[in-house]
Amino acid sequence: MGIKRRFMHSRTIKYHAQMLSIIKKHVQASSNTFQYRFSSISKLLY
Structure with a gap:
């Protein structure tokens, strides 16, 4: 029983x-x- 539980835990x-x-990806x-959009918006502004 303990081995099976440990296996499930690792899974x-x-x-x-x-x-x-x-x-994370x-x-x-x-x-x-977002950075791309922000840079494009700032290019439009300036």
């Missing part, structure tokens, strides 16, 4: 790590697009 840790990496992409 959940891997799953959470994947989710975190996906979220998404945040980086959105911040890049």
Whole structure:
């Protein structure tokens, strides 16, 4: 029983790590697009 529980725990840790990496990639992409939009808007202003 304990071994199975430990296996499930390691699986959940891997799953959470994947989710975190996906979220990080998404945040980086959105911040890049935001910087791009901001720079284009500032070019229009100046």
